[in-house]
Amino acid sequence: MRATQATQATRATQAPQPAAKATKTAKAASSDELSSTSAVGLVLAGGAILVIAGQLLRLRLRLRRERRSDADER
Secondary structure, eight states, X not given: OHHHHHHHHHHHHHTHHHHHHHHHHHHHHHHHSOOHXXXXXXXXXXXXXXXXXXXXXXXXXXXXXXXXXXXXXX
């Protein structure tokens, strides 16, 4: 009888461990993923970088054209 109780007690203490491991694994996996807020922030930041890069390219092209027209006038 005691062996049965000891076995049941051991099984009872071992049962939560896989669940605890699954919870830790789920938390680790979710911490590796981006939240939707972070994802939106990254998309907006990427868009802002593209806008700034486009403006810089337009400025560079305009300055290059101005230099060519100044050289043509001389």
